Amino acid sequence: MTHENRLANEKSPYLLQHKNNPVDWWPWCDEAFETARREDKPVFLSIGYSTCHWCHVMEKESFEDEEVATLMNDAFVSIKVDREERPDLDNLYMTVCHLMTGQGGWPLTVLLTPDKQPFFAGTYFPKQSHYGRPGMLDLVPQVKEAWQTRRGEVEESAGKITGHLRAFAAGDLSEKSGGLIGEPEMDQAYAQLAERFDVRWGGFGTAPKFPSPHVLLFLLRMWARHGKTDGLAMVEKTLAAMRAGGMFDHVGFGFHRYATDREWLVPHFEKMLYDQAMLTLAYTEAYQITRKPAYRGTVKEVLAYVLRDMRSPEGGFYSAEDADSEGEEGRFYVFSTAEVEKILGPDDALLVQKAYAMKPEGNFLEEATGKRTGANILHLPKGLDAVAAELDMDEKQLMEKLMHARKLLFAAREQRVRPLLDDKILADWNGLMIAAMARAGRALEEPDYIRAAEAAADFILTKMRDDSGRLLHRYREGEAGLPAHAEDYAYFLWGLVELFEATFDSRWLEAAVALADDFLERFRDHERGGFFYTASDAEELLARPKEGQDAATPSANSVAMLVFTRLARLLGAPDYETYAEEIARAFYPEASQHPAAYTFMLCAVDTARGKSMEVVIAGDERDETWQAMRRAVDARFLPGAVFLGTRPGLEKIAPWTESLIPKNGRTTAYVCEERACKNPVTDAAALEALLEESLTNG
Structure with a gap:
């Protein structure tokens, strides 16, 4: 036995x-x-x-x-x-x-x-x-x-x-320093990141290289709202290098956890839900800024992987997939040239081997001996235009052949022993994925993503709370348990706010308000500001820390600062903005010394201190003008904006919107900046002009 x-x-x-x-x-x-x-x-x-x-x-x-x-x-x-x-x-x-x-x-x-x-x-x-x-x-x-x-x-x-x-x-x-995180910390963080930026390969530092999408989100804001012209270039170089490298799964999609080398070739092969979520946000925002199809394509591929392999039948998202299978790291993901020839035949195999830089001896070293084993990590060191020229082919024809080959390789790979799926559902990581899917659904006009985000939020609200409505951390095999931590509350709140802006369904905003109040009651440091990692009634440990510094994911306090700032503006509730400012004061001493370690908090600071914007569309959602106005907002990168649609019942939770009604029976958009509203407009072109003016003026 x-x-x-x-x-x-x-x-x-x-x-x-x-x-x-x-x-x-x-x-x-x-x-x-x-x-x-x-x-x-x-x-x-x-x-x-x-x-x-x-x-x-x-x-x-x-x-x-x-x-x-x-x-x-x-x-x-x-x-x-x-x-x-x-x-x-x-x-x-x-x-x-x-x-x-x-x-x-x-x-x-x-x-x-x-x-x-x-x-x-x-x-x-x-x-x-x-x-x-x-x-x-x-x-x-x-x-x-x-x-x-x-x-x-x-x-x-x-x-x-x-x-x-x-x-x-x-x-x-x-220490009550009286300081407040602001522009000096943002400028200093930017300078530190620019100094560490790898000009040749993208990313920051040498090896190992982590995706750190919250850093990229910060740089995009520094480009868009603070005139840091190289910020976008650093982000684009990094996004392109990660997508081309072995850190991306070119057969089944999704990103591995990090690269062990400077060139992004050799990944640590595990796949984490939080990476898929945060990278989806980074590529989505890059697409909104540049409109480059490659970024849109990457978002769609990552979310195709998540919806295919990481989604439970109940609607929640699983946590991770292992790096190992059959006792070897990466075994599930790599191919020999002989395997590719057997699956595809010699002609198509040659195209794949050329495009993905495969070698008969392999490009993946055995961990213990350092010897080549014949295994290849697929990656794209050259642009497909260069590969097409090498093969004397039309680029479009090459792309079509590679897409067909990928499907055949994927089908063959599905017959292998899969890595372990960690099928527990975590409230915090699901919150990140809900936020990412809701945002991507808006930006890419993909309603299926928004529906998936809604299903996950419904799952958490119905299955991952106790009898008193308190959030729980983990769900598996029909059982929810473990008291939620600050990240569970902050990340799920972020997801609910993004979901409201994607749907204008007030129930998500109402759920966010109830959750935010519970979060404040159980986690807030009333004396010094910010949020403790554990609840006031949680198991007593040796210490009760507050985290502000980002790790693989943004800190709970960073996300909380962003969420409370946005809730304040969505609801017209200034108390929430006060709680956000408390965070910026509480973490000032450390953030002022090491600002590059607080990049997501600096994103929140950008939202709190930068030009604010509220965009409200009043009218019938079936109306073509209403839909065109919605598309005008969703397509743009507006990091300081909150977005509302005046459905019946919204005025109960956001009373400030009660007077924002259609003018003369026509769909009407209201744009307010720095707590002052511009003249309402009734056609999409006029709204676009207002938004472009705001972007131009920072």
């Missing part, structure tokens, strides 16, 4: 991956720490997620190994945590790791006293020690010996680390 540990009863796909380990794992719970106290053992805390490649490696090397498991079971009470289920714990103990080692990542390994105080931290540990990295066979006995013979030193160290953690969590935010 296969051994099962306590993780067998969990919902998390990551924890279930470890249910048959010989390590006597516990989930995070009070009983585990009570056991550690009773047995007088330290706690081995391991945090990861289901699609994490190095988490898989450490599991195979150590947690599935009987020798290592025996040592761990003797020395520790071992706890497994899914960082995507408990981002509060991950945030807290990752901070510990950074404070102790200067770096972090997953798997995250932290050793704790039975009262949850950390005394050792690191990331991946192999079974055997090598190249100065301690292995589990050496580490575990050393920790056991220290715990038994030098307990005082261990506990003193744990106390000091906890003190540093609490001080860091309070940080400069405890």
Whole structure:
């Protein structure tokens, strides 16, 4: 009979991956720490997620190994945590790791006293020690010996680390500096990013390279509203390079998590929902600015992938797809030249091999040996015009042949063993995807995206709240659970606001108001401003941090600042704008020192401090003029604008719109800037002229 540990009863796909380990794992719970106290053992805390490649490696090397498991079971009470289920714990103990080692990542390994105080931290540990990295066979006995013979030193160290953690969590935010994030921080962040920009390959820095779409969104605003002329060029270079590189899945679409190299060729192959959402927003905004079909095409491809592979039958969106399949990273995604010839035949195979730079020896190195294996990551180092010229073909004909070949390669690839799908549904990441689909649906005139966003929002509102209406974090296999964190509230609020502007259905705005009020009640720091990561009644941890700095996704406070600014203008509710300004004050000390780490908050600052605009269309939505006016707004990049349509009932939630009615029975558009309204207009061309005037004047 296969051994099962306590993780067998969990919902998390990551924890279930470890249910048959010989390590006597516990989930995070009070009983585990009570056991550690009773047995007088330290706690081995391991945090990861289901699609994490190095988490898989450490599991195979150590947690599935009987020798290592025996040592761990003797020395520790071992706890497994899914960082995507408990981002509060991950945030807290990752901070510990950074404070102790200067770096972090997953798997995250932290050793704790039975009262949850950390005394050792690191990331991946192999079974055997090598190249100065301690292995589990050496580490575990050393920790056991220290715990038994030098307990005082261990506990003193744990106390000091906890003190540093609490001080860091309070940080400069405890200082009432009176500062307010504004233009100087925006200019400084822009200069820092321009200095780090990779002129040859796009992106920022060297390797590894992350997509960081919130950085691109910031640069687009600096171009559009602050006259930073190189901002758009940096964004376009990066978007084109990512789409052409191996970080994009050229067969099945969607973006991998990041590139391990400077050239965007070799990705870390996992696919995360949040990346698809944030990159959709970046390509959508680039399309609104440039009208280049390539950006529109990329948005459609990414969302085709999400709707095909990442959407649950109930309407919510799944979390991620693994990097590994059949024990190898990237195996599902790569092709040999021989495979392509077998699938396509020699003539079409030659076109694909030329276009996607395939080589008989491969371009993908085996991770352990560094040798070429014959596997190719498809990428487009040359433009199709250059490839067509090389092959003496018409470019349009080449594109048609490549599209046909892609479908055949996709069908063949679908017969392979797929990477693991992490099918839990998270409120925060779904909020991002709802926002992205609603915005893309507007900009690309694709109502199916808006309908998908509505279905996901309905799912969260009906399936991911408790009996009191409180938002929950995770849903899987018919069960919602885990109290929501600040990101759940902020991201889902963003999705609801975007959904309202895409549909003008007041129920989304009403839901946003109810959720915003709950968010304020449970998470707001009434003394210093901003929002704590955890609710006031959440499990008490060693510290209660507030996050302002962006990571792979924007911080909850950055998104909250944007959302409350937009809600204030949609509803005519200045209190919400006050809460947004509190955030800009609360994070000023740190953001003024490291502004490039706060790019999404700077996007929110741009909305709050830049020229405001409210656009209201009053009339019958079936009217051609109404539809033309809607298209005029949706097609344009208007980062400081909010957009309303006066459906019956809107005046109850946004009373300021009550007097904005059709003039003489004709569809009428009202444009207000800086809290002053222009003369209403009754034809689409006049509205377009007003919008262009606003864009020209910044």
